[in-house]
Amino acid sequence: MENYARRESLCGGRRTSLWYPYDADYLFKICYNYHNKKVGGDAAMNVQKLGQILNEMYNKAPNGDRVTNIHLFGIKFAEIILKNHFSVKSIVECSGINVSYAAEVSKGVRLARYVTPKE
Structure with a gap:
């Protein structure tokens, strides 16, 4: 089933799984659009x-404050991240820093409360 993907749906209260053919370009567009969701009109913010x-x-942070700045990022942008259900891991992947820092961003998001x- 190389070019097939599984789609689950609720049918009459029962969960059913269907295998359907897919186009790789179409799936790429869906993923791209998901990761580029817009936030609030003119102040467009995406992943x-x-x-x-x-x-x-x-x-730009001094060597000893890099992780602190990652926490600060999570605090500053927690509302946007949570409101739009952005994946912290996707944000970190797009930033180009080590993916293990996703845990630090998540800590900042939780600290924002x-x-x-x-500043």
Whole structure:
């Protein structure tokens, strides 16, 4: 089943699985559109832009404060990330930094409920 994907649906209250042929270009467009979801009209923010901001914050931080800046990123952009259901892992992948830092961004997002940045 090389060119088939599985689609699950609810049919009469029962979950059913169907195998259907797919076009790789079509699936790429779906994934691309998912990762480029827009946020609020003119202030468009997507996963790639968040990744760029994270990359800048990480690379401009002094050596001892890089992880702190990752936490700060999570705090500053927690509302956008949570409101739009953005994947933290996708943001970190787009930033180009090590994927293991997704845990640090998640910590910042959780901290946002309790703290506010000074700047």
